[in-house]
Amino acid sequence: MPEHRISRTRRRAAAAGLAAAALAAGATTAAGPAAAQPRAAAPAAPAAADCGAAHRIEQKLTSGTTWRMCWRYDSMAGLVLERITYQPKGEPKPVKVLNSARLAQIHVPYDDGSHEYDDLTGENFAQGLMDLAPGECPGGTIKTVKVPDGDPAHPNVKGLCTTTRSRGHAYRMQDVLSTNKLYQAQGKDFLVYTVNQVGWYEYITEWRFQDDGTIGMNVGATGSLSWDDYNARDGRGWPLGKGAKDYATSHSHNVFWRLDFGLDGSSASKIEQYDSAVSPPAGRQEGPTTRTTRTEVTRELAGDHKNYRWWRVVSATGRNKDGHARSYEIVPGPSTEYAGRSFTRHDLYVTQYDKCELFASNNPRCGQGHPTSVDKWADGRTALTHPVVWMNIGFHHIARDEDQQPMPVHWQGFAIAPRDVTAMNPLTPRDLAWQNGHWKPRS
Numbered sequence: 306m307p308e309h310r311i312s313r314t315r316r317r318a319a320a321a322g323l324a325a326a327a328l329a330a331g332a333t334t335a336a337g338p339a340a341a342q343p344r345a346a347a348p349a350a351p352a353a354a355d356c357g358a359a360h361r362i363e364q365k366l367t368s369g370t371t372w373r374m375c376w377r378y379d380s381m382a383g384l385v386l387e388r389i390t391y392q393p394k395g396e397p398k399p400v401k402v403l404n405s406a407r408l409a410q411i412h413v414p415y416d417d418g419s420h421e422y423d424d425l426t427g428e429n430f431a432q433g434l435m436d437l438a439p440g441e442c443p444g445g446t447i448k449t450v451k452v453p454d455g456d457p458a459h460p461n462v463k464g465l466c467t468t469t470r471s472r473g474h475a476y477r478m479q480d481v482l483s484t485n486k487l488y489q490a491q492g493k494d495f496l497v498y499t500v501n502q503v504g505w506y507e508y509i510t511e512w513r514f515q516d517d518g519t520i521g522m523n524v525g526a527t528g529s530l531s532w533d534d535y536n537a538r539d540g541r542g543w544p545l546g547k548g549a550k551d552y553a554t555s556h557s558h559n560v561f562w563r564l565d566f567g568l569d570g571s572s573a574s575k576i577e578q579y580d581s582a583v584s585p586p587a588g589r590q591e592g593p594t595t596r597t598t599r600t601e602v603t604r605e606l607a608g609d610h611k612n613y614r615w616w617r618v619v620s621a622t623g624r625n626k627d628g629h630a631r632s633y634e635i636v637p638g639p640s641t642e643y644a645g646r647s648f649t650r651h652d653l654y655v656t657q658y659d660k661c662e663l664f665a666s667n668n669p670r671c672g673q674g675h676p677t678s679v680d681k682w683a684d685g686r687t688a689l690t691h692p693v694v695w696m697n698i699g700f701h702h703i704a705r706d707e708d709q710q711p712m713p714v715h716w717q718g719f720a721i722a723p724r725d726v727t728a729m730n731p732l733t734p735r736d737l738a739w740q741n742g743h744w745k746p747r748s
Contacts, residue, residue, distance in 0.1 A: 356388065362467060366493040368475075368732055369394030370516040376465070376497070380453035382407045382663065383431045384465065384499045384510055388567075391518050391723075393731030400623070400726060402633065404567035406522070408510060409679075409695060410665040411503075412559040414645055415534075416541060419554070423667040424503045432456075433502040434464040442466035445496075470494050475517060475732050488734055492516055505531040509714065518726055522696075523638075523718030524560045530708055543704045553704035557643045560717055561665035561679070564694045565658065568631055569623030572691040576602035576655050577632075581613035602692075605683040607651040610637045616653065617724055618694065626728040627741070636720040641699040648678040649697060656682045658691035665695055 356375030365371040374389040385407040390399035411424040424430045432455050437447050445468025449461050475492035479485065498511040507528035513521035535551035542552030566574045581597040597613075608616070620631040635653065643649040648666050656662060656679065661671035665679040676682060679695050698717045707713065723731075729741050 364495040366495060366516045368493055368516040372495050372514040373399060378450050380431050381425050383501055386512060393727055401567050401570045404565040407563050409561040409563035412666055414557055416555040426664050426667045426669055428503050430501050430503050434462045435500040435502055436463045437466055442468050444468050464499050467497050470496055490732055505529040517731055518723035519720055521720045522562050523716050525714040525716045526558060527712050527714040529712055530704055545706060555703045557699055557701050559643050559649045559697060559699045562696045566618045568620035571621045573621040574692055575619040576692050577617050577619060578602055579615050602655060603689060604685050605657060605687045606655040607680060607683045608653040610652040625725050629725040631726045632724045633721045634724045636722050638698055638719045641701045643699050648680040652697055654679045654683040654695040656693050657687045657689055658693050
């Protein structure tokens, strides 16, 4: 076993003791909703209700939105959510969003080259599931998880929280053109999360389901700085404690997620990329012009988030009440690209579904000779009939005095937001429901 893995194992044991004490070819057109063209669909996954009561999650929020899903606990990925559906008020039946959603890797390279970890597949991430105290799940329910390959003496961990939380304004509108009535609502979120300990770090894996149909995926790193990493040898570490004697080694956290979309029950979704270009004013124009183009991604892709660029996943079968194809837009969070490895050099990957491709790096689930990282799968050669989306969000952690003790949570993540899933804002008040499309004030 390499020395750095022995060292990490020792840190985990010590912590436990202290605790006890590029785009593929495709047509480019003017931007706008594309018609959903059915493809040969993969077999539809069973409805969420089929997963059994112990692994079924259902929450109706006070705004009328209901989220349903199944959960299971993987021996490497930890919490996996499956068969996720969204049903806002006014929709007669649930809208299928995802076949599955899961963490796909937490890659941690140290700046001085001394250590490099794949926390999910190399550092027993799943086995580090922590018991949650009632105060960590305010107003919610803590479920018991049987941890695969966990401590035989304590196989069951009270480690899965489901709860609701307010998030502030969902909208605000003063009807100054007519009644002068104020319309406002406070948004509600449904949260599902676990805490896993790896070495000195504790990772909060949070899935946030909003009443407007948005899904937020976040990982928060907290716990402690490793005291035996106060030995930066690259001259770039940060001094902690009195004077300038101990330097904490800087490092990166490159977090990957894997999303298998099943919009409207079909896995044959389409991927579209949108790019906008701004040109200076010409002639009598008052201002610059912006032109947006759509490119259908037809083959596996390694993509980068840029200014005026975004992606959406489009349903192959479903339309909203206005006749527009349902889709989900991918909304990246702040990220620092780590250029040290080929699989961390891109923000988004789209691959053709392969049941053995589950982890973005150090993937152990495929046979001999199969590439072990996502960049090797997204080679642009394979046509997409069942696309899987991988997101990479990086954080460069240069320690500070305030990181001790304990270390405040630093979050990294992204979201997927509904685009044309419903014909109007799913939280629209009844008085405004008639104002769909081109409307004018009532006389």
